[in-house]
Amino acid sequence: TKMKKLIAGNWKMNGSLAANEALVKAMLEGLQGAEPAADMALCAPAPYLAQLQSLLQGSPIAWGAQDVSAHEQGAYTGEVSVAMLKEFGCRYAIVGHSERRQYHGETDEVVAAKAQRALAAGVTPIVCVGETLAQREAGETEAVVKRQLAAAIHTVGHCITEIVVAYEPVWAIGTGKTATPEMAQAVHAVLRAQLAAATTHPKRVHILYGGSMNAANAASLLAQPDIDGGLIGGASLKAADFLQIVASAR
Numbered sequence: 462t463k464m465k466k467l468i469a470g471n472w473k474m475n476g477s478l479a480a481n482e483a484l485v486k487a488m489l490e491g492l493q494g495a496e497p498a499a500d501m502a503l504c505a506p507a508p509y510l511a512q513l514q515s516l517l518q519g520s521p522i523a524w525g526a527q528d529v530s531a532h533e534q535g536a537y538t539g540e541v542s543v544a545m546l547k548e549f550g551c552r553y554a555i556v557g558h559s560e561r562r563q564y565h566g567e568t569d570e571v572v573a574a575k576a577q578r579a580l581a582a583g584v585t586p587i588v589c590v591g592e593t594l595a596q597r598e599a600g601e602t603e604a605v606v607k608r609q610l611a612a613a614i615h616t617v618g619h620c621i622t623e624i625v626v627a628y629e630p631v632w633a634i635g636t637g638k639t640a641t642p643e644m645a646q647a648v649h650a651v652l653r654a655q656l657a658a659a660t661t662h663p664k665r666v667h668i669l670y671g672g673s674m675n676a677a678n679a680a681s682l683l684a685q686p687d688i689d690g691g692l693i694g695g696a697s698l699k700a701a702d703f704l705q706i707v708a709s710a711r
């Protein structure tokens with residue numbers, strides 16, 4: 462049987478108790494009746510994970526964090542451990558989002574260590590890769606995403622089939638610019654080939670597209686053979702848009 466696509470929302474640093482409750486309730490209401498066309502998850506700021514646990518427990522929507530510490534526990538002020546995420550029912554943790562690489566100095570090695578830490582505790586890391594505009598224009602796209610994914614493969618070894626990969630071209634994040642379906646597919650095919658060299662089950666790995674995926678462009682992106690879902694920024698803050706993206710994942 463074909464694996465379902467995965468539509469994961471990345472709320473980034475947005476939300477409030479009141480806004481989250483209204484958003485999640487509208488999503489759950491919109492999902493009533495029909496079997497959802499895709500697997501779903503919402504990745505929230507850490508303080509709201511308890512709220513998501515109580516709102517989403519038993520629903521078809523999973524939840525997760527936007528980051529996780531590479532360390533197990535101890536003197537790491539400000540960090541959140543994967544054991545803590547587990548206590549609040551998180552199924553996923555985004556790691557290596559370009560905003561963390563850019564603004565928080567995360568290297569490929571740190572991102573890989575975070576992925577490894579998550580996997581070891583049974584939380585699925587959503588490992589983000591993607592090139593900047595300058596790198597694309599210099600013809601380095603393939604080399605950059607391969608280097609980023611290689612770090613994860615090197616660190617997690619045969620567990621690579623248990624990660625989710627998200628290709629997010631940095632120039633398409635929060636800019637309203639989207640890679641064309643063909644541009645995205647070309648990079649996804651490169652990532653799939655790299656996975657195929659590391660595992661005999663490369664198709665078990667969801668490769669999500671992220672970068673201004675929205676209700677209008679989702680269907681054409683999700684129709685590409687190697688695009689197995691989406692990591693959704695702004696559009697995951699609107700119930701109708703998120704649900705339309707989910708519906709277009711058939």
Ligand code: 3PY
Binds near residue numbers: 558633636694
């Ligand atoms: C975007 O949609 O721009 C994202 O960065 C999703 O993670």
